[in-house]
Every structure is written in structure tokens, then in C-alpha cells.
Amino acid sequence: xxxxxxxxxxxxxxxxxxxxxxxxxxxxxxxxxxxxxxxxxxxxxxxxxxxxxxxxxxxxxxxxxxxxx
Numbered sequence: 001x002x003x004x005x006x007x008x009x010x011x012x013x014x015x016x017x018x019x020x021x022x023x024x025x026x027x028x029x030x031x032x033x034x035x036x037x038x039x040x041x042x043x044x045x046x047x048x049x050x051x052x053x054x055x056x057x058x059x060x061x062x063x064x065x066x067x068x069x
Contacts, residue, residue, distance in 0.1 A: 002022055004022045005021055007059070008058060008059045009033055010059075010060070012063065021055060026042040026049055026053055029062070035064065042063075044060055045057070
């Protein structure tokens with residue numbers, strides 16, 4: 001069964017938004033906000049989670065690892 005989940009995403013210093021992900025992983029959350037899993041990591045309750053893990057939290061923080069400048 002296909003399951004959609006709304007996830008509140010905070011990108012410190014940039015934005016807070018909500019994305020909808022269908023049967024996804026944390027990598028899908030990163031991609032839904034226009035980043036690549038190579039340039040960002042997801043934190044749940046302040047701890048990093050593997051980007052290939054299924055989503056099990058409706059609030060996450062995405063930290064940009066690479067920032068242009």
C-alpha cells in the first residue's frame with residue numbers, strides 16, 4: 001500500500017517547510033527540498049540518520065554539508 005507522509009523540514013539559517021513524501025527514505029526528503037544527499041544530512045531528534053532509512057519521524061532537520069561561496 002502506498003503511504004504518503006508530511007514531514008516538517010527545518011534547514012537552519014535558511015527555511016522551514018513541509019514536504020510530502022510517498023513511501024520514502026530520508027534521501028527523498030533531502031531531494032524534495034532541492035538538495036542532494038551528497039550535500040546534506042538529516043537529523044532526527046538531533047542525531048544523524050542514514051539517508052536510505054525509511055522515514056519514521058514527521059519533523060527533521062536537514063544540515064547542508066556543502067555550502068557555495
